[in-house]
Amino acid sequence: MTTSSDQNTPSAQATGALSADLTGRVAIVTGASSGLGARFAEILAENGALVIASARRVERLQALADRVPGIEPVACDVTNPDDRRALVDGTLARHGRVDILVNNAGRGGTGTALEETLESFENDLALNLTAPFVLAQLCGRAMVEQGAGSIINVASILGLVSGSPLSQPSYAASKGGLVNLTRELAVSLARTGVRVNGIAPGWFPTEATEGVFATERGRDWMIRNIPMRRTGEEDDLDGALLLLASDASRYITGQTLVVDGGWTSR
Numbered sequence: 001m002t003t004s005s006d007q008n009t010p011s012a013q014a015t016g017a018l019s020a021d022l023t024g025r026v027a028i029v030t031g032a033s034s035g036l037g038a039r040f041a042e043i044l045a046e047n048g049a050l051v052i053a054s055a056r057r058v059e060r061l062q063a064l065a066d067r068v069p070g071i072e073p074v075a076c077d078v079t080n081p082d083d084r085r086a087l088v089d090g091t092l093a094r095h096g097r098v099d100i101l102v103n104n105a106g107r108g109g110t111g112t113a114l115e116e117t118l119e120s121f122e123n124d125l126a127l128n129l130t131a132p133f134v135l136a137q138l139c140g141r142a143m144v145e146q147g148a149g150s151i152i153n154v155a156s157i158l159g160l161v162s163g164s165p166l167s168q169p170s171y172a173a174s175k176g177g178l179v180n181l182t183r184e185l186a187v188s189l190a191r192t193g194v195r196v197n198g199i200a201p202g203w204f205p206t207e208a209t210e211g212v213f214a215t216e217r218g219r220d221w222m223i224r225n226i227p228m229r230r231t232g233e234e235d236d237l238d239g240a241l242l243l244l245a246s247d248a249s250r251y252i253t254g255q256t257l258v259v260d261g262g263w264t265s266r
Helices: 035-046 058-067 081-095 118-146 169-192 207-213 216-225 238-245
Strands: 026-030 050-055 071-075 100-103 149-154 194-201 256-259
Touching: 026 035, 026 081, 026 118, 035 050, 035 058, 035 071, 035 100, 035 238, 050 058, 050 081, 058 071, 071 081, 081 118, 100 118, 100 238, 118 149, 118 169, 118 194, 149 169, 149 238, 169 194, 194 238, 207 216, 238 256
Parallel strands: 026 050, 026 100, 050 071, 100 149, 149 194, 194 256
Antiparallel strands: none
């Protein structure tokens, strides 16, 4: 693994042929203990990045790090201000830079539009929207000093369209806010060399969606409404992630790439 002292900077790597090679880059991935976050950490590491994998369940992070070279586990509750700052400051202290931030940590709401509690709504906003904003600020400041960086916000198709017949007001509101926050940050940072983009996954089997996947009725409903007639598979987000993390997207900012098998195009 290349150390921070002898890394090529992203701006230097931007010259010449484009590739998804992330050698020398330092990435932070939140919510990396399972599901999409664990996959994101693994793919970034396999393509050369040193990945700081963060989540509350540190034992799962350690298992991931034991299995995949190039992953460094860090316990972090992204809703805790002290944890957020320690995550970023610790990465900078150990490795001297942050090149990629993947704001993946999140959860779905509980309760319908008329039943969800204010506490649940506020908790989901804190995790799904406020935490990504603060982490983007903390990492963004370091990236501006470097002159380059990529921030990737993991949104959802439910931030773009209604989830009916499912009803998740806090999740939809927070992910919709994250989509527009991505645009706002991208424009604000466009002249600094820092790019801000998003990924909006469709229906993928994760802890957050296990309730829908658990029943035949739920699976049939998803497949019937996905034009490609299948739900997402583990590696279906790899291309979007590597595109946005690498210099292959050096002229792309403010975009949310939808990976949903055509769900939002119906």
